[in-house]
Amino acid sequence: MKVLVGVKRVVDAYVKIRVRGDGSGVDTANAKMSMNPFDEVALEAAVRLQESGVVTEVLAVSVGPASAHEQLRTALAMGATRALHVAADPALEPLAVAHTLQGICDREAPDLVLLGKQAIDDDCNQTGQMLAALQGWAQATSVSGLELDAGGASVTREIDGGLEHLALRLPAVVSVDLRLNDPRHPKLPDIMKAKRAQIETLTLEELGVDPEPRLSVLEVTEPPRREPGVRVSTVGELVERLRNEAGVLS
């Protein structure tokens, strides 16, 4: 079976981002960039399925600037079989990314598409569901358990009240949550090998994707700052202040 994995290049999860003073956006010029953490989990899941023999090919796909080659090389070092870059600068919205992945699905015919549940920059949580809609395929989001065989995929989803178990017909789109696995750190020889590996390319034109955004970002601002609070010295003082000063305890 063949698995397609979405790999988005994003500002690293542990970077404290800076909002530009003129409201034009977030300053990412010198920020450390990484593979979206959820996509690392998706890729790890695909590689493990490959190691267990269920999957024979893992295709990592990134849609974005040329610098996304860096994250695709990480994907290859982690064990992806092939890497494909679709140039898009500025970044595409989820609907256009879904159209791009749809074009790739038409060419590559994967049995399963594994994506992250959300990109930690736009926090949209849309792309997987949109791709499933465009393809008319089954979907499962926020997946923390996954088993795959020729008959289909059995998944566990994290939902508001707990967990949900589903059996999906293939092909399907699955978006993963962090608890699915702990992604490996690639080993040095694999990193060296990935440096020399070939990265395939396709253009939005070849895939027939309209990159025009439907949402324009008019302004980006910092959220209201919280005033610095006080340190209390005892539990008694804490309770007293929560009751009488803040009025939030009876």
Next chain:
Amino acid sequence: MSVLIFAEQNGGQLAAASRSAVTCGLELAETVDVLITGADCKPVAAEAAALRGVGRVLVAEADHLGAALAENVAPIIQREAQGYLYVLAGANSNGKNIMPRVAAGLGVQQISDIVSVIDGETFIRPIYAGNALARVRSVDSTRVITVRPTAFEPATGTDGSAAIEAVDPGADSGLVEHQGFQLSGGSGPELGSADIVISGGRGVGSAENFALVTRLAERLNAAVGASRAAVDAGYVPNDYQVGQTGKVVAPALYLAVGISGAIQHMAGMRDSRVIAAINNDPEAPIFEVADYGLVQDLMSALEELEGILATTSSPLGKSA
């Protein structure tokens, strides 16, 4: 005919997140219509019909709609969306799962998790785990939107009398088989709408110690939350997680116990009215957002708290 709300039920009642979506919808139009899907919708449809500002309630009822599978529900919303300018749902797990499938079906770019309405086409939504707010304008003809429940008061009212109409429930897609829920079913108030939330982190140390947090929450009629580290360590179930990838809460009081205050955790609680934190590390980042910070070992602090509350308050917590 301009706003359609996809509403859902939670234990036979209209979900709080759906009520928040109604409130948001009423900022866009004078009345809103509500669509409900499920295996047994009657009580919830009646509840929705009584809400102030609801014009019509559309009900798609069939056995195969019991588990709210996106493959079955999205086509119904997509069909009923014809003629509406806005389709809204709460940004909870069902809304997040289903609405992008509707948006792609309609060929529009969804606007996720809005926290305010500026005008009919301009909205504010958090990005980068809430560390930035984006003001976005949509050019799509139908605007598919999910609404952050904590940003809009749940709609109330019991004196409305909207008409209830049955609509075609469609057929089962055959793509997915629902094999069951495994619900954690706590007894306290819902995490998303509780007045007080007490969350424990890795610092709590074990599931046994976490029982102290739970006991305190019971005494205060508070909901129990947790950091991702506490959930991953198995102290509590996954649906207790607060943060960028968990639930977003904004209670009157958020008490963080043994939580360091990572960016991703703060994304889920920074809009709480009052934040209090107990942590033995005076440098913990949680203190940068806490209105009240106590540097102390959490075990002794929890025991003292329980002692003080036992002698000086009613077990029902916040009274009127």
